[in-house]
Amino acid sequence: MSEGEFLHVVTRDDISDGQRTFGRTIVRGSLAILVVTVILQWLDQQGTIALGFETWRPSLYAFVLWAICLCWAQVLIHGERGKRTLFVLPAALFVVALVVFPLIFSVGIALSDWNLASPNGRQFNGVDNIVQMWSDPFYWNAMLNMVWYTLAIVVEYAIAFGLALMLNSNIRARKFFRVAFLLPLMLSPVAVSWMIGKSMLENRFGPVARLLRNLGWEQPSFFGTPEIARATIMIMDAWTYIPFMMIMILAGLQAIPKELHEAAEVDGAPAWRRFWEITFPLMLPVSITAVLIRIIFKLKLADIIINVTAGGPGGATDSVTSFIFREYRDRSNVGYGTMLAMVYLVVIVIAMTILMKVADRWMKPRY
Incomplete structure (x- = not known):
């Protein structure tokens, strides 16, 4: 075989000791610049020294310099293997810049007393925000509301599955109904809140309230009592996102081979048995x-x-996210709001990790 017939020839990396030394030097030097810049910036923010750093751009520039030097050094030190590393390393550094650094910065804010309306500015207060959060009944009420909102997904899933089964059957105007049921998903939740919550469900002039008054409900109010207000929020949110689950389940139903149902029907299995023993088990991965x-x-x-x-009323419909938003907007309490957000993030990570492990067990085939 001639040399021209080779598509690619991988040769041994011929890297000199000088190249490796230079690669390690630029990485260590750029890292030292980054560490020194961050320390100086932090001291300037604390008022210990005055360098005139109004923003964190110097640290950002130092990080970009270190990232470039790190990628360059991979080729200088490891040769061909370093080039393969460059397919992953820039993405990892990008995640560090946009996720890890802001997370560390948020931890610093969460451990401080920082109210934008206060003339004292930002002051470190340790775990005082955690103590305040622990005795904040409105925050824990919002947490409890999130439990109820999340449990409502069981009902949403049942409705979505039923709609998907209907749209997968041979009904008249099936294509029209598929498009019509997807319309709520095409709307923004903000548009839904104004169109339904602020217009149709308005207790004085809303068309739904007028209809209920004509039917005998003297003072219809969808947001006056905690239970009704919470249920109304659940319905509005479900109306927006049920089509999302419906379209995923419908795609899964269309992927099930028709021969399975035909064979079960020939064997005399009724419709409910075909659903529980064929459709539902095969749809379990898509459903989860x-x-x-x-x-x-x-x-x-x-x-x-x-x-x-x-x-409202009285925090009865608050979610954790809306409560944190109002903590920022209405009370300008950046430090306490950030602590609430960090705790909520930890709760979400733990809950989703547990749910994904449980779901993984359910989706494993049982023999």
Whole structure:
């Protein structure tokens, strides 16, 4: 075989000791610059020294310099293996810049007393925010509300599954109904909150309230009592996101081979048995995926609550996200609000990890 017939020839890396030394030098030097810059910036922010650093851009520039030197050094030190590393390393550094650094910065804010309305500015207060959070009944009420909002996904899933079964059957105008049921998903939750919560459900001039008054309900109020207000928020949010689960389940139903149902029907199995022994088990991976994604969306529930009830009455409809938003906007309490957000993040990570492990066990085939 001639040399021209080779598509690619991998040769041994011929890297001199001088190249390796230079690679290690630029990495260590750029890292030292980054560490020194961050320390100086932090001292300037604390008022210990005055360097005139108004923003954290110097630290950002130092990080970019270190990232470039680190990528360059991979090729200088490891040769061909270092080039393969470059397919992953920039993405990892990008995640560090946009996730890890802001997270560390947020921890610093969470451990400080920082109210934008206070003339004292930002002051370190240790675990005082945690103590305040522990005795804050409104925050724990918002946490309890999130439990109820999340449990409502069971009902949403049942409705979505039923709609998907209907749209997968041979009904008339099936294509029209598929598009019609997807319309709520095309709307923004903010638009839904104003269109339904602020217009249709308005207790004085809303068309739904007028209809209920004509039917005998003298003073219809959808947001006057905690139970009704919470249920109304659940319905509005469900109306928006049930089509999302429906379309995922419908795609899974269409992927099930028709021969399975035909064979079971020939054997005399009734419709309910075909559903429980064929359809539902085969749809379990898709169903669990749809429910997990829906839980992620539900844990971010805020926009409908903020626009319709602002957490009322008396915090009865607050989600954790809407409560943290009002802590920032209404009370300008950046330090305490950040602590609440950090605790909520930890709760979400733990809860989703447990749910994904349980879901993984359910989706494993049993023989």
